[in-house]
Each structure stands twice: as structure tokens, then as C-alpha cells.
Amino acid sequence: MKKISALPADDALPGWYHTSRARTPKPAHIGQKKCRWAIIGAGLTGLAAARQMALNFPDDEIVLIEAQEVGFGSAGRNAGFAIDVPHDIGAKDYIGDVKTAKLILKLNTLGQNYLKDLIKTHDIQCQMSESVKYQAAVGQPGIDILEAYRSGLEKIGRETQMISGKDLPEHLGTSYYKQALFIPGTLLLQPSALVKGLADTLPANVTLYEYTPIKAINYGDKVTLIHDNGSITTDNLILANNGFASEFGFLERKLLPTFLYGSLSRELTQEEQQRLGGKPVWGVIPAHPFGSTIRRTVDNRILVRNSFTFHGNGRPGQAELQKFVENHRKSFQRRFPMLPDVNFEYTWSGAICLSENHEGFFGKLAPNVYGALCCNGLGITRGTATGVLLADMLAGKKSDLTDFLLASPGPNKTPPEPFLSIGVNSVLKWGQFRAGLEV
Template sequence: MTSLPADDAACGWYRTSRSRQPRPGHAGETKTRWAVVGAGFTGLAAARQLALNFPNDEIVLVEAQEVGFGTSGRNAGFAIDLPHDIGADDYIGDVATARMALKLNRTGQSILRSIVEENGIECHLRASGKYQAAIEDRGVAVLDAYRRGLDKLGEEATIIDGKDLPDHIGTSFYRKALYTPGTLLLQPSALVKGLADTLPPNVTLYENTPVTDVEYGDKTILGHRQGRIVADKLILANNAFGMRFGFLQGRMLPIFLYASLTRPLTGEEQARLGGKSFWGVIPADTFGTTVRRTHDNRILIRNSFSFNPDGRPRQQYLDRFIKNHRISFERRFPMLDEIDFEYTWSGSLAMSRNHEGFFGQLAPNVYGALCCNGLGITRGTVTGTLLADWLDGRRNDLIDMLLASPGPNRNPPEPFLSIGVNANLLWGQYRAGLES
């Protein structure tokens, strides 16, 4: 492996969630029927469902870092149900396809809620819905078009004028918002930790065990610094790092987003802000700013993008983008301009140019659910679960849809890829204007 996960240390979600004792790393040699690489949403779901489907088998789950510290614990905490086809005039596109995407996302939500409730996982999960908000003319046009698309689907959506938004989210910054009730908001690192600590007894989790080499054949041999794992069947659930294992090379894009989290607001500051005590806003413009007010009365700001082909963060981007966070925060919350950020971090997305993921067989005895395209919480959960069901011989309409996907399409070669992606990111952020 020429590149291993190495996320930056100051992830606010990880630092403010409950501490836990990481499971020991792997040492020596272990033989197993099933090995799963990646203990994020996809890998945790796959391992859990494999354990239920094959109760007499031991499942080995390998995580390069500590659970809750990596990518799955670094997103904005939106478990979104609605489809959003940015290439369609109404952001819905083909209605039949949109309904299947909606069913897939809501199945992921249902799986998560069931696990959280059954195991008493404290991750501040609430069915709060989301606000999609706009300030620029382009953003307002997006909201109007998306509302028309949701009407075609028969999905509930409410337009809220800017003058009424302070009663919802405190700030009068936005001109208009589209509220949809189906999104779940949660603390992502707390959820990942809880999912890991409630795995079935026939799952063995090894943390801080980065795989450094792999050998394919009748059995897959995963090598690392302290030993090796010999598996009859391998499942890759490590998104863009799947390319480092030799699959989908040149088909996924490791895109990094950046977030900052304030200290908790005092009672007086909360009164100054006003609005509801718990909410989430996503931007109408793809390159705009995501904002949340959390269960512990912090404000999250998430924006700014970079393309890091090796899948690893860069300190210079963190240093640069915290200034963007400060500007975005002060635009939205001038009444709180003295509030400092306590944490700033990066987190990666596995994207494809055609917005398709991979689901199915990668090679003999090697399978994967990869490339969630920014929907890791719901899509990772449902695809990991369904992959385990498919390996148990089950079929349904969702599995058939996933298997029929063409998968991520091929990217242009370097250096054209980096030039093109970086130019697109810079142009998109510039065009976002005040939405950023």
C-alpha cells in the first residue's frame, strides 16, 4: 500500500463524543471465512449483517485507525432520505429512479434507527428534518426547482421566507429556505463508536491495524506490521482507499471538505441567537456552507473543498480554510461574532464523476460496497447491509438496482485530472458567492 489513512487530530465530533477503549490491534496470524476492511458506516453494517446471516462464522473487521476517528466520524451528521440529482432541471430527474433512490435511503435510515434504539446508542439522533437555504438568485432558483421536483414525487416540502427564518434558525442571513422533514440529524462519531461497541459476538474488531500489503488468490492475505489475516472472502468497505487495494483505480475522487465547531454557547448567547435549539442547514448551492446547531449548543460550519489524490489530509488546507469558516460564521451570526472555534478538521468524500457507486464482486472471493458520493451515513449503511444479504443468496429490488449500476466511470489521466478537478472546485466555490 502506497498510502494509508492518517486523518488530522482535531475532529470536533470525535473529541466531544464519549471516550471509549479502542479494541486491540491485530497480531500474529488469523484465519477467517470473512474479512471486512474499513470500520465506517459501510463496514460496520456489512460486518453486523454477515454475523446475523452466518451466525456460525467468525467475521474479522479491520480498521486502520480508531473507530469514530476516520471519515465516518467527520461528516456533518445529516442522514438524508431524499434523492437529489444535480444534473436534472428539477433535481429529481426520472421519477422511477428517484423513487428507488428514496427507498434505498429510507431503508438505510430505518436500519440505523433500529440499531440505535435496540442498543441504546447515545448519538443524539433526532428526526429534525433539514433546511436547504439560499441567499443568491441562483440558490433561490435551485430551491424553487427542487420544490417542483419533490411535488412530482409527492414528498412534503415547505418554503420558508427569509423574514420567518429567524424563528427557525436564529439568523436572518438567508432569503429563502426549503424545509423537508425526513432527514435525521445526529452526532456521527458517537454513532460510529456506538455501532462498533454493539457488534454481534461473532465479529472481532481490530483497530489501529492498517493493511500494508495484500495478496489475492484462492484466499486473500492481508498483511500488516504485526502479522497477517488469511480470509476466504474479503469485503472492501473503505471507499476511495479501495483503489489502493487494486480496484476501481482511476474511478474515484477523494474530495476533502473542512469543518469548524465552536465552543458551547452560553445561556445568554443562546438567547441572543434565538430560533430552535437543534437544526441543520444545507446550502442550495453545492459549493456553499452547511451549518448546524448541535445538541450541546455549538455551531458547526462546513465548507471549502480540496482534491487530495492520495486520500490524505493536508495541514496547509486546514490553515487556509479556517479563515473561510470565520467569514461564513460572521456573515450568518453577527450577534455571535466573539465566539471562537474550538475544533477545525477535514473529512473525505469518495466521489465519482457520474455519481455512481460500486456494489458487488470485484474479483474472485473479493466484494465491495464503495463510493458513497457524499451520502455515507444512509447509503453506506444500506449498501453494507444489502451486500451481506446478497452474499447470503438473497435478492430484492434494491439489490437488483445496485447490481445493475454501471459503477463509477473512468477519470481522465493525470495531470489532466488534478488540473480539471481543482479548477472545478475553485470555480464552484467562487460562483457560490454569499452561499459560501
């Protein structure tokens, strides 16, 4: 029997969760159960995999198991950019090999369209806004990155618009940025509202168990998932639990659970909105990957997302949260000096799963265990797409995208602890230092 020693334990104040519709979670599993298919993790990947499995296998029950409540974990803690275009930070023009970039664009577009259709079909109230994404620079190094990215995006046929600093206040209110690349195509979403809505509109043959952390597992002809109140024995297991997959004995020392931090302001008053100016809804991705992501939301709040730490055990501490709220405040004050009295109502951390070579995992892990794992920080579209495609693969449907994902070498191995933590945290600190005023 394999014991799971690290379980998700997210902190208490994820702003998107608390400001979205409250829902009644589905009951935890109690007793013994048998099924043909079980999926662990009801984030974006698991929700997409469960839905698509249900459509592909209408006569089977699909069991979806979540340790916490849907919308409380990373899938409800992110910045809400459902991005279609690739952004390869290892390539000079951030696009790299054009053939690969076009496949990534196709993959992300699949995930984006899948979500868009569901949001419209089920009228999921998640503040979806289309084409409001800017990539913005504060100084010359950032401007050079924008120019390079624009030329890269042209190579894959994506039109963008470069906006000069003097015109940016009309868009963003703030005059902090010196240049921005307007990139149509990205959707902005309220992430917790999205996943809550997805969970409440699953097909009838999906059984979702929330508050059911799997604490041990037995592998064999069948897989038995053990929790505090019983067990679930399944013919086939799908792991959609991102960085926690290594707890289940797979991809050990290959997944890097890295924590990002966000704060959400209170709602701006009418007068503050006028003082700020600019468009009513927008999202800014920093030119430098270690800079701040900023959003003005449909409900007139400001999101600030910056700071990173690596915690191999999947758990950051309160001390980090205290420290990083100060970073968020400084970033807010730099950008919005016209809003001195606007405080943050919520601050939280959330895990992303990175790999050293930026590759994810897709496919078979053992004879009856499959995974769609390690989105490298782009889980909204990529997680959704890989969840759908894994379900299609299990139903015998293949496509150029499935072939592309299966051809990946997967995440590569990293050094053992304590070298790993020292190394990753040094890279993160250096990156944040180099980002300078982009933070």
C-alpha cells in the same frame, strides 16, 4: 503481492470525535489468523456490512479491520445529515428520472431506518434529532434551486414547506437566508458518537481490530491481508474502505478522494443562545452544492462545513486546514453577527469518495472479493444501506434494491495525473466561486 502505498492519516482535531464519549478501542491484530469473511474499513459501510454478515452467518466469525480508531475517520467527521431524499445535481429539478429517484429514496430510507432502529435498540447516545433539516438560499439563484427542488420532490410524493426570509429567524436565529425549504425526514446525528456506539454493539461473532492498517495484500484462492504485526488470511474479502479501494487494485482512476472541511464552535452560553434565538436544534444544507452546511447542535455548538480540495493520494496538508478555518470564520461571522466572541474549538478535514458520473460501486470485484464503495458524499444512509445489502447478497438474498445497485455501470474512468488533479481542483474552485455568498 500488492503493496498499499496510501493509508488513512486523518488530522488531529475532528470535533465530533473529541466531544463524544471516549471509548477504549478494540486491540489491534497481532499474529496469524484465518477466517471465512474479512471486511476492511469500519466506517458506516463496513460497520453495517459486518453486523448484517454476522446476522446472516451466525456460525461464522466476521473479521472487521480498521486502520485508525472507529469514529476518528470520515464516518466520524461528516456533518451528520442522515438524508433520505435523493438530490441529483445533474437534473433540472434535482430529482431526474422518477423511477430511479424512488429507488434511491427506498435505498436511503433502508439505511436510515436501520440506523434508527439500532440507535433506539442499543440506546446509542448520538444526539439523534428528527425532521430539523432546511435547505436554504441566500440569493435569487439559490431560491430558484429551492423552487426547482420542491417541484422535483413533489413528483416523488414528498411534502415540503417553503419558508420565507422574514420567518426564518424564528427557525434559525440568523436573518442571513432569504428563503428555505423545510424538508422533513432527515435525521441529524453526532456522527462520531454514532459510529462509536455502532462499534460497541456489534454482534458477538464480529471481531473488530482497530489500529490495524493493511499494508499489503496477496490475492488467490484465499486473500491474505498483511500488516505490521502479522497477517489475516480470509476466504472472502469485502472492501468497505471507500476511496482507498483503488489502493487494493480495484477501480483504479475511477475514485476521486475529495476533502471537505469542518469547524465546530465552543458551546454557546445561555446568554448567547438567547441572543441567537431560533430553534434549539437545526441543520441547514446550502441551496448551492458548493455552499456552507451549518448546524446548531444538541449541545449548543455551531458547525460550519465548507471548502473542498482533491488529493489523489488521500492526504490533504496542514496549509489547507489553516486556510479553510478562515473561510469558516467568515461564513460564521456573516451568519451570526450577534455572536462575535464565539470561537471554533475544532477544525478538521475528511475524505469523501466521489466519482465523475456520480455512480458508486456495489458487488463483485474479483472471484472472492466484494465491495460497497464510493457513496458520493452520502455515506450515512447510502453506505449503511449498501453494507447491509451486500451482506444480504452474499447470503443469497436479493431484492429490487440489490438489482438496482448491481445494474449500475459503476464509477467511470478519469484522465491520468497530473490532468486529473488539475481538472478536479479547477472544477471545485469554480464551483466554490459560483456559490458566492452561499459559502
